Amino acid sequence: MPYNIAMVCDFFFPQPGGVESHIYQLSSKLIDRGHKAVVITHAYKGRTGVRYLTNGLKVYHVPFFVVYRETTFPTVFSFFPIFRNICIRENIEIVHGHASLSSFCHEAILHARTMGLRTVFTDHSLFGFADAASILTNKLLKFALSDVDHVICVSHTCKENTVLRASLDPLMVSVIPNAVVADNFRPLASTASNLDANTFPGEPKALEPSHQRLGPNDTITLVVISRLFTNKGTDLLIAAIPRILADHPNVRFIIAGSGPKAIDLEQMLERNVLQDRVELLGPVRHEEVRDVMVRGHIYLHPSLTEAFGTVIVEAASCGLYVVCTRVGGIPEVLPAHMTVFAKPEEDDFVAATNRAIAALRANKVRTEKFHEQVKMMYSWTDVAERTERVYDGISGVLSEEEFYGQPIGWSATKGRSGAQSFALIDRLKRYYGCGIWAGKLFCLCVVVDYLIFVFLELWAPRANIDIARSWPKKPPAKAGISNADGPVEVGRRRSTRRDHWKGNPIG
Missing domain, CATH: 3.40.50.2000 (Glycogen Phosphorylase B;)
Structure with a gap:
Protein backbone atom coordinates (compact mmCIF):
# COMPACT_ATOMS: atom_id res chain seq x y z
CA MET A 1 0.00 0.00 0.00
CA VAL A 180 25.59 2.55 4.41
CA VAL A 181 25.95 2.38 0.64
CA ALA A 182 28.94 0.04 0.63
CA ASP A 183 29.68 0.65 -3.06
CA ASN A 184 30.54 4.25 -2.20
CA PHE A 185 33.06 3.16 0.43
CA ARG A 186 35.34 0.79 -1.43
CA PRO A 187 38.89 0.10 -0.29
CA LEU A 188 41.87 0.80 -2.50
CA ALA A 189 42.01 -1.60 -5.43
CA SER A 190 44.63 -3.27 -7.57
CA THR A 191 43.05 -5.16 -10.49
CA ALA A 192 40.23 -4.22 -12.80
CA SER A 193 37.05 -6.28 -12.94
CA ASN A 194 33.78 -6.01 -14.80
CA LEU A 195 32.16 -2.63 -15.27
CA ASP A 196 29.89 -1.82 -12.37
CA ALA A 197 26.22 -1.63 -13.29
CA ASN A 198 25.93 1.80 -11.68
CA THR A 199 29.02 3.26 -13.34
CA PHE A 200 28.45 6.14 -15.75
CA PRO A 201 30.12 6.10 -19.17
CA GLY A 202 33.65 7.44 -18.88
CA GLU A 203 34.08 6.43 -15.25
CA PRO A 204 36.82 3.93 -14.32
CA LYS A 205 35.92 0.28 -13.89
CA ALA A 206 35.19 -1.14 -10.46
CA LEU A 207 38.29 -2.55 -8.80
CA GLU A 208 38.80 -5.50 -6.53
CA PRO A 209 40.24 -4.72 -3.09
CA SER A 210 43.87 -5.54 -2.47
CA HIS A 211 45.48 -6.71 0.77
CA GLN A 212 48.73 -4.99 1.65
CA ARG A 213 50.92 -6.80 4.14
CA LEU A 214 52.70 -4.48 6.55
CA GLY A 215 56.32 -4.90 7.53
CA PRO A 216 57.78 -4.05 10.95
CA ASN A 217 59.03 -0.66 9.72
CA ASP A 218 56.14 0.33 7.45
CA THR A 219 54.17 3.42 8.37
CA ILE A 220 50.70 2.83 9.79
CA THR A 221 48.21 5.66 9.39
CA LEU A 222 45.43 6.24 11.92
CA VAL A 223 42.39 8.13 10.63
CA VAL A 224 39.88 10.17 12.64
CA ILE A 225 36.87 11.81 10.95
CA SER A 226 34.59 13.48 13.47
CA ARG A 227 33.05 16.69 14.66
CA LEU A 228 35.45 18.04 17.27
CA PHE A 229 33.04 18.27 20.21
CA THR A 230 33.29 16.99 23.77
CA ASN A 231 30.69 14.25 23.30
CA LYS A 232 32.68 12.93 20.33
CA GLY A 233 35.63 12.21 22.62
CA THR A 234 37.96 14.91 21.32
CA ASP A 235 39.49 15.39 24.78
CA LEU A 236 40.21 11.66 24.95
CA LEU A 237 41.82 11.81 21.51
CA ILE A 238 43.96 14.81 22.48
CA ALA A 239 45.26 12.96 25.53
CA ALA A 240 45.93 9.71 23.62
CA ILE A 241 47.73 11.02 20.52
CA PRO A 242 51.09 11.94 22.19
CA ARG A 243 51.24 8.60 23.99
CA ILE A 244 50.45 6.58 20.86
CA LEU A 245 53.04 8.44 18.78
CA ALA A 246 55.66 8.06 21.54
CA ASP A 247 55.12 4.27 21.56
CA HIS A 248 55.20 3.90 17.76
CA PRO A 249 57.73 5.94 15.73
CA ASN A 250 56.28 4.66 12.43
CA VAL A 251 52.71 5.82 13.09
CA ARG A 252 51.02 8.99 11.85
CA PHE A 253 47.56 10.53 12.17
CA ILE A 254 45.09 12.05 9.71
CA ILE A 255 42.32 14.02 11.45
CA ALA A 256 39.36 15.53 9.58
CA GLY A 257 36.58 17.61 11.07
CA SER A 258 36.03 20.88 12.87
CA GLY A 259 34.41 22.17 16.02
CA PRO A 260 35.07 24.08 19.24
CA LYS A 261 37.74 21.56 20.33
CA ALA A 262 39.88 22.17 17.22
CA ILE A 263 41.90 24.87 19.00
CA ASP A 264 42.72 22.44 21.86
CA LEU A 265 43.90 19.89 19.33
CA GLU A 266 46.15 22.43 17.59
CA GLN A 267 47.61 23.58 20.91
CA MET A 268 48.44 19.97 21.83
CA LEU A 269 50.31 19.50 18.55
CA GLU A 270 52.31 22.68 19.08
CA ARG A 271 53.08 21.82 22.70
CA ASN A 272 54.40 18.36 21.75
CA VAL A 273 55.86 19.40 18.35
CA LEU A 274 53.86 16.76 16.45
CA GLN A 275 52.85 18.78 13.40
CA ASP A 276 54.92 16.58 11.07
CA ARG A 277 53.18 13.40 12.28
CA VAL A 278 49.59 14.62 12.55
CA GLU A 279 47.83 15.99 9.47
CA LEU A 280 44.81 18.21 10.17
CA LEU A 281 42.50 18.38 7.17
CA GLY A 282 39.81 20.54 8.72
CA PRO A 283 36.21 20.08 7.57
CA VAL A 284 35.60 17.68 4.66
CA ARG A 285 32.50 17.04 2.59
CA HIS A 286 30.70 13.72 2.84
CA GLU A 287 31.67 12.71 -0.69
CA GLU A 288 35.33 13.17 0.30
CA VAL A 289 35.16 10.92 3.37
CA ARG A 290 36.02 7.75 1.47
CA ASP A 291 39.07 9.37 -0.13
CA VAL A 292 40.36 10.28 3.34
CA MET A 293 39.62 6.88 4.86
CA VAL A 294 41.46 4.84 2.24
CA ARG A 295 44.68 6.70 3.12
CA GLY A 296 44.73 4.93 6.49
CA HIS A 297 44.92 1.49 8.06
CA ILE A 298 43.11 2.01 11.38
CA TYR A 299 40.09 4.14 12.18
CA LEU A 300 39.86 5.64 15.68
CA HIS A 301 36.44 6.43 17.14
CA PRO A 302 36.84 7.85 20.69
CA SER A 303 33.19 8.91 21.10
CA LEU A 304 31.81 9.20 24.64
CA THR A 305 28.18 8.64 23.59
CA GLU A 306 26.81 7.16 20.38
CA ALA A 307 23.50 5.58 19.43
CA PHE A 308 24.84 3.81 16.34
CA GLY A 309 28.00 5.24 14.74
CA THR A 310 27.54 5.06 10.96
CA VAL A 311 31.08 6.32 10.37
CA ILE A 312 32.65 3.14 11.77
CA VAL A 313 30.63 1.07 9.28
CA GLU A 314 31.91 3.31 6.50
CA ALA A 315 35.47 2.87 7.79
CA ALA A 316 35.16 -0.92 7.90
CA SER A 317 33.72 -0.89 4.39
CA CYS A 318 36.85 0.97 3.28
CA GLY A 319 38.99 -1.83 4.74
CA LEU A 320 40.07 -0.11 7.96
CA TYR A 321 40.50 -1.87 11.28
CA VAL A 322 38.34 -0.01 13.84
CA VAL A 323 39.31 1.02 17.37
CA CYS A 324 36.28 2.36 19.21
CA THR A 325 34.94 2.97 22.70
CA ARG A 326 32.47 0.52 24.18
CA VAL A 327 29.65 3.03 24.69
CA GLY A 328 26.02 3.27 23.62
CA GLY A 329 25.04 1.21 20.60
CA ILE A 330 28.57 0.92 19.15
CA PRO A 331 29.08 -2.72 20.27
CA GLU A 332 26.02 -3.68 18.18
CA VAL A 333 27.33 -2.21 14.93
CA LEU A 334 30.24 -4.40 13.77
CA PRO A 335 31.38 -7.97 14.53
CA ALA A 336 34.28 -8.52 16.91
CA HIS A 337 36.87 -9.38 14.24
CA MET A 338 36.54 -5.89 12.73
CA THR A 339 36.92 -3.93 15.94
CA VAL A 340 39.02 -3.44 19.05
CA PHE A 341 36.93 -2.09 21.92
CA ALA A 342 38.16 0.16 24.71
CA LYS A 343 36.70 1.82 27.75
CA PRO A 344 36.21 5.59 27.33
CA GLU A 345 39.38 6.14 29.35
CA GLU A 346 42.80 7.35 28.25
CA ASP A 347 44.85 4.34 29.39
CA ASP A 348 42.50 1.73 27.95
CA PHE A 349 42.05 3.61 24.67
CA VAL A 350 45.81 3.84 24.19
CA ALA A 351 46.20 0.15 25.02
CA ALA A 352 43.47 -0.82 22.54
CA THR A 353 45.14 1.24 19.81
CA ASN A 354 48.47 -0.44 20.55
CA ARG A 355 46.82 -3.87 20.23
CA ALA A 356 45.32 -2.91 16.88
CA ILE A 357 48.68 -1.69 15.55
CA ALA A 358 50.37 -4.90 16.71
CA ALA A 359 47.66 -7.04 15.08
CA LEU A 360 48.09 -5.27 11.74
CA ARG A 361 51.88 -5.58 11.83
CA ALA A 362 51.54 -9.30 12.57
CA ASN A 363 49.01 -9.59 9.68
CA LYS A 364 46.44 -11.21 11.98
CA VAL A 365 43.56 -9.16 10.57
CA ARG A 366 42.17 -9.78 7.06
CA THR A 367 40.89 -6.29 6.35
CA GLU A 368 40.56 -7.04 2.63
CA LYS A 369 37.41 -9.06 3.44
CA PHE A 370 35.70 -6.29 5.39
CA HIS A 371 34.07 -4.56 2.42
CA GLU A 372 32.10 -7.57 1.18
CA GLN A 373 31.08 -8.47 4.73
CA VAL A 374 29.75 -4.96 5.41
CA LYS A 375 27.94 -5.02 2.08
CA MET A 376 26.08 -8.15 3.21
CA MET A 377 25.22 -6.72 6.64
CA TYR A 378 23.76 -3.30 5.82
CA SER A 379 21.31 -2.24 3.13
CA ALA A 477 14.55 0.30 -17.25
CA LYS A 478 15.96 3.73 -16.45
CA ALA A 479 15.93 3.35 -12.67
CA GLY A 480 19.41 1.86 -12.45
CA ILE A 481 21.29 5.13 -11.88
CA SER A 482 22.55 5.25 -8.34
CA ASN A 483 22.78 8.57 -6.54
CA ALA A 484 23.65 7.06 -3.20
CA ASP A 485 26.67 9.30 -2.73
CA GLY A 486 24.33 12.18 -1.99
CA PRO A 487 21.59 14.31 -3.48
CA VAL A 488 21.84 16.03 -6.83
CA GLU A 489 19.67 19.04 -7.53
CA VAL A 490 17.42 18.35 -10.49
CA GLY A 491 18.15 20.63 -13.43
CA ARG A 492 21.85 21.00 -12.75
CA ARG A 493 24.33 19.72 -15.31
CA ARG A 494 25.57 16.31 -14.29
CA SER A 495 28.56 14.61 -15.92
CA THR A 496 28.97 11.80 -13.38
CA ARG A 497 27.18 10.60 -10.29
CA ARG A 498 29.71 12.43 -8.12
CA ASP A 499 28.43 15.91 -8.99
CA HIS A 500 26.78 16.87 -5.70
CA TRP A 501 25.23 19.81 -4.06
CA LYS A 502 27.98 21.98 -2.70
CA GLY A 503 26.90 22.01 0.90
CA ASN A 504 28.46 23.03 4.17
CA PRO A 505 31.40 20.86 5.28
CA ILE A 506 31.35 18.40 8.14
CA GLY A 507 31.92 20.06 11.46
Missing part, protein backbone atom coordinates in the same frame (compact mmCIF):
# COMPACT_ATOMS: atom_id res chain seq x y z
CA PRO A 2 1.61 3.31 -1.08
CA TYR A 3 1.80 6.14 1.43
CA ASN A 4 2.40 9.88 1.22
CA ILE A 5 5.09 10.57 3.82
CA ALA A 6 6.57 13.80 5.19
CA MET A 7 10.06 13.49 6.69
CA VAL A 8 10.47 16.39 9.15
CA CYS A 9 13.76 17.40 10.74
CA ASP A 10 15.94 20.47 11.29
CA PHE A 11 18.95 18.56 9.99
CA PHE A 12 19.20 17.90 6.27
CA PHE A 13 21.39 18.57 3.25
CA PRO A 14 23.33 20.66 2.36
CA GLN A 15 24.59 20.03 5.92
CA PRO A 16 26.14 16.55 5.90
CA GLY A 17 25.84 14.13 8.79
CA GLY A 18 24.39 10.82 9.92
CA VAL A 19 20.80 12.03 10.44
CA GLU A 20 20.85 13.96 7.17
CA SER A 21 22.11 10.97 5.21
CA HIS A 22 19.59 8.67 6.91
CA ILE A 23 16.64 10.85 5.89
CA TYR A 24 17.82 11.18 2.30
CA GLN A 25 18.60 7.48 1.78
CA LEU A 26 15.40 6.28 3.49
CA SER A 27 13.24 8.73 1.50
CA SER A 28 14.90 7.73 -1.76
CA LYS A 29 14.36 4.01 -1.13
CA LEU A 30 10.73 4.58 -0.10
CA ILE A 31 10.19 6.39 -3.40
CA ASP A 32 11.73 3.42 -5.20
CA ARG A 33 9.18 1.21 -3.44
CA GLY A 34 6.27 3.25 -4.82
CA HIS A 35 5.65 5.69 -1.95
CA LYS A 36 5.69 9.47 -2.08
CA ALA A 37 8.15 11.15 0.27
CA VAL A 38 8.85 14.85 0.87
CA VAL A 39 11.30 16.42 3.31
CA ILE A 40 10.45 19.44 5.46
CA THR A 41 13.40 21.28 6.97
CA HIS A 42 14.47 24.85 7.67
CA ALA A 43 16.12 27.16 5.15
CA TYR A 44 19.87 26.90 4.78
CA LYS A 45 22.14 29.56 3.36
CA GLY A 46 21.24 29.90 -0.30
CA ARG A 47 18.41 27.39 -0.08
CA THR A 48 14.91 28.66 0.61
CA GLY A 49 11.64 27.38 -0.79
CA VAL A 50 11.15 24.14 -2.71
CA ARG A 51 14.01 22.08 -4.14
CA TYR A 52 13.94 18.80 -6.04
CA LEU A 53 16.65 16.21 -5.48
CA THR A 54 17.40 13.12 -7.49
CA ASN A 55 14.74 10.42 -7.66
CA GLY A 56 12.02 13.07 -7.36
CA LEU A 57 12.57 13.81 -3.67
CA LYS A 58 11.02 17.20 -2.92
CA VAL A 59 12.49 19.31 -0.10
CA TYR A 60 10.68 22.22 1.56
CA HIS A 61 13.19 24.69 3.05
CA VAL A 62 11.04 26.74 5.45
CA PRO A 63 12.50 30.14 6.48
CA PHE A 64 12.91 30.00 10.26
CA PHE A 65 15.17 31.44 12.94
CA VAL A 66 18.09 29.10 13.70
CA VAL A 67 19.52 29.34 17.22
CA TYR A 68 22.23 26.67 17.71
CA ARG A 69 23.88 24.00 15.55
CA GLU A 70 21.24 24.27 12.81
CA THR A 71 18.36 23.86 15.28
CA THR A 72 15.39 26.19 14.89
CA PHE A 73 14.00 28.27 17.74
CA PRO A 74 11.11 26.33 19.37
CA THR A 75 7.91 28.34 19.05
CA VAL A 76 5.38 25.46 19.30
CA PHE A 77 2.66 27.13 17.22
CA SER A 78 4.15 29.44 14.57
CA PHE A 79 5.20 26.51 12.37
CA PHE A 80 1.61 25.20 12.19
CA PRO A 81 0.20 27.32 9.29
CA ILE A 82 2.92 26.49 6.77
CA PHE A 83 3.13 22.87 7.97
CA ARG A 84 -0.62 22.45 7.44
CA ASN A 85 -0.33 24.01 3.99
CA ILE A 86 2.44 21.61 2.97
CA CYS A 87 0.59 18.56 4.29
CA ILE A 88 -2.57 19.49 2.39
CA ARG A 89 -0.65 20.31 -0.81
CA GLU A 90 1.16 16.97 -0.75
CA ASN A 91 -1.79 14.86 0.56
CA ILE A 92 0.38 13.71 3.46
CA GLU A 93 -0.85 10.65 5.38
CA ILE A 94 2.13 9.91 7.66
CA VAL A 95 4.45 12.41 9.33
CA HIS A 96 7.84 10.91 10.21
CA GLY A 97 9.97 13.06 12.53
CA HIS A 98 13.68 12.57 13.19
CA ALA A 99 16.09 13.53 16.01
CA SER A 100 15.40 14.41 19.65
CA LEU A 101 16.92 17.88 19.34
CA SER A 102 14.91 18.93 16.28
CA SER A 103 12.27 21.55 17.11
CA PHE A 104 10.62 21.08 13.72
CA CYS A 105 10.25 17.35 14.41
CA HIS A 106 8.47 17.69 17.76
CA GLU A 107 6.22 20.52 16.59
CA ALA A 108 5.31 18.58 13.43
CA ILE A 109 4.26 15.53 15.47
CA LEU A 110 2.00 17.72 17.64
CA HIS A 111 0.43 19.46 14.65
CA ALA A 112 0.06 16.23 12.65
CA ARG A 113 -1.90 14.58 15.44
CA THR A 114 -4.14 17.64 15.64
CA MET A 115 -4.75 17.29 11.88
CA GLY A 116 -5.60 13.60 12.21
CA LEU A 117 -2.40 12.23 10.62
CA ARG A 118 -0.43 9.17 11.67
CA THR A 119 2.98 9.90 13.17
CA VAL A 120 6.32 8.09 13.57
CA PHE A 121 9.43 9.28 15.39
CA THR A 122 13.01 8.05 14.84
CA ASP A 123 15.54 8.65 17.62
CA HIS A 124 19.20 8.86 16.56
CA SER A 125 20.83 9.89 19.85
CA LEU A 126 21.48 8.94 23.46
CA PHE A 127 20.90 11.28 26.40
CA GLY A 128 21.53 11.14 30.12
CA PHE A 129 19.21 11.67 33.04
CA ALA A 130 21.17 13.76 35.57
CA ASP A 131 22.22 17.10 34.06
CA ALA A 132 19.80 19.99 33.58
CA ALA A 133 19.96 19.93 29.76
CA SER A 134 19.10 16.20 29.65
CA ILE A 135 16.23 16.60 32.11
CA LEU A 136 14.71 19.38 30.01
CA THR A 137 15.24 17.47 26.76
CA ASN A 138 13.68 14.32 28.21
CA LYS A 139 10.61 16.20 29.43
CA LEU A 140 10.12 17.73 25.97
CA LEU A 141 10.58 14.30 24.41
CA LYS A 142 7.95 12.91 26.76
CA PHE A 143 5.62 15.70 25.59
CA ALA A 144 6.18 14.91 21.90
CA LEU A 145 5.99 11.11 22.23
CA SER A 146 2.92 10.98 24.49
CA ASP A 147 0.79 11.10 21.35
CA VAL A 148 2.88 9.35 18.70
CA ASP A 149 1.82 6.15 16.92
CA HIS A 150 5.20 4.43 16.83
CA VAL A 151 8.87 5.06 17.63
CA ILE A 152 11.94 3.75 15.79
CA CYS A 153 15.43 3.60 17.32
CA VAL A 154 18.69 2.90 15.52
CA SER A 155 20.03 0.42 18.10
CA HIS A 156 18.82 -1.65 21.04
CA THR A 157 20.75 0.57 23.44
CA CYS A 158 19.02 3.58 21.90
CA LYS A 159 15.67 1.84 22.40
CA GLU A 160 16.33 1.27 26.11
CA ASN A 161 17.41 4.89 26.48
CA THR A 162 14.36 6.28 24.66
CA VAL A 163 11.88 4.03 26.51
CA LEU A 164 13.22 5.24 29.85
CA ARG A 165 13.45 8.91 28.85
CA ALA A 166 9.93 9.13 27.43
CA SER A 167 8.20 6.49 29.61
CA LEU A 168 7.12 4.50 26.54
CA ASP A 169 5.63 1.04 26.17
CA PRO A 170 8.51 -1.06 24.72
CA LEU A 171 6.05 -2.71 22.32
CA MET A 172 5.56 0.56 20.46
CA VAL A 173 9.32 0.98 19.87
CA SER A 174 11.07 -0.82 17.02
CA VAL A 175 14.80 -1.12 16.33
CA ILE A 176 15.84 -0.42 12.72
CA PRO A 177 19.58 0.29 12.37
CA ASN A 178 21.21 2.73 10.01
CA ALA A 179 22.91 1.49 6.85
CA TRP A 380 19.09 0.84 2.83
CA THR A 381 16.56 -1.27 0.93
CA ASP A 382 16.19 -3.46 4.02
CA VAL A 383 15.79 -0.35 6.20
CA ALA A 384 13.05 0.96 3.87
CA GLU A 385 11.21 -2.40 3.93
CA ARG A 386 11.24 -2.53 7.73
CA THR A 387 10.12 1.11 7.97
CA GLU A 388 7.32 0.37 5.51
CA ARG A 389 6.17 -2.40 7.83
CA VAL A 390 5.92 0.17 10.65
CA TYR A 391 3.72 2.32 8.39
CA ASP A 392 1.54 -0.71 7.67
CA GLY A 393 1.23 -1.42 11.39
CA ILE A 394 0.08 2.06 12.41
CA SER A 395 -2.25 2.33 9.40
CA GLY A 396 -4.11 -0.88 10.21
CA VAL A 397 -2.86 -2.89 7.23
CA LEU A 398 -1.29 -5.36 9.67
CA SER A 399 -3.22 -6.83 12.57
CA GLU A 400 -2.07 -6.34 16.15
CA GLU A 401 -0.62 -9.84 16.35
CA GLU A 402 1.22 -9.44 13.02
CA PHE A 403 2.71 -6.08 13.98
CA TYR A 404 3.29 -6.30 17.72
CA GLY A 405 3.63 -10.07 18.04
CA GLN A 406 0.78 -10.17 20.54
CA PRO A 407 -2.67 -8.61 21.04
CA ILE A 408 -2.44 -5.13 22.52
CA GLY A 409 -5.98 -5.07 23.86
CA TRP A 410 -8.56 -2.34 23.49
CA SER A 411 -8.49 0.84 25.57
CA ALA A 412 -10.17 4.22 25.44
CA THR A 413 -7.08 5.84 23.98
CA LYS A 414 -6.22 3.18 21.38
CA GLY A 415 -7.69 2.65 17.96
CA ARG A 416 -7.22 0.02 15.28
CA SER A 417 -4.00 -2.05 15.61
CA GLY A 418 -3.11 -0.26 18.83
CA ALA A 419 -2.62 3.09 17.07
CA GLN A 420 -3.34 6.20 19.09
CA SER A 421 -6.85 7.64 18.99
CA PHE A 422 -7.30 11.08 17.41
CA ALA A 423 -10.15 12.13 19.74
CA LEU A 424 -9.21 15.32 21.60
CA ILE A 425 -10.35 13.99 24.98
CA ASP A 426 -8.19 10.86 24.55
CA ARG A 427 -5.20 12.98 23.57
CA LEU A 428 -5.65 15.15 26.66
CA LYS A 429 -5.72 12.04 28.87
CA ARG A 430 -2.35 10.95 27.50
CA TYR A 431 -0.77 14.38 28.00
CA TYR A 432 -2.25 14.85 31.46
CA GLY A 433 -0.17 11.97 32.80
CA CYS A 434 3.12 13.69 31.96
CA GLY A 435 3.47 15.32 35.38
CA ILE A 436 1.71 17.34 38.06
CA TRP A 437 2.50 20.68 36.43
CA ALA A 438 3.87 19.62 33.05
CA GLY A 439 0.76 17.56 32.31
CA LYS A 440 -1.52 20.59 32.70
CA LEU A 441 0.82 22.75 30.59
CA PHE A 442 0.93 20.10 27.86
CA CYS A 443 -2.86 19.85 27.84
CA LEU A 444 -3.07 23.63 27.45
CA CYS A 445 -0.70 23.45 24.46
CA VAL A 446 -2.83 20.76 22.82
CA VAL A 447 -6.04 22.75 23.31
CA VAL A 448 -4.45 25.92 21.87
CA ASP A 449 -3.08 23.88 18.95
CA TYR A 450 -6.55 22.51 18.27
CA LEU A 451 -8.10 26.01 18.35
CA ILE A 452 -5.44 27.25 15.91
CA PHE A 453 -6.28 24.32 13.64
CA VAL A 454 -10.00 25.19 13.70
CA PHE A 455 -9.16 28.83 12.92
CA LEU A 456 -6.91 27.82 10.00
CA GLU A 457 -9.62 25.56 8.59
CA LEU A 458 -11.98 28.57 8.52
CA TRP A 459 -9.45 31.25 7.55
CA ALA A 460 -7.62 29.21 4.87
CA PRO A 461 -10.04 26.53 3.63
CA ARG A 462 -8.53 23.39 2.14
CA ALA A 463 -10.39 24.05 -1.12
CA ASN A 464 -8.24 27.17 -1.65
CA ILE A 465 -4.94 25.26 -1.37
CA ASP A 466 -3.55 23.91 -4.64
CA ILE A 467 -2.67 20.22 -4.67
CA ALA A 468 0.88 19.61 -5.83
CA ARG A 469 1.43 17.24 -8.72
CA SER A 470 3.42 14.14 -7.90
CA TRP A 471 6.83 13.62 -9.45
CA PRO A 472 6.46 11.36 -12.52
CA LYS A 473 7.79 7.87 -11.98
CA LYS A 474 10.76 6.80 -14.07
CA PRO A 475 10.40 3.66 -16.19
CA PRO A 476 11.99 0.65 -14.47
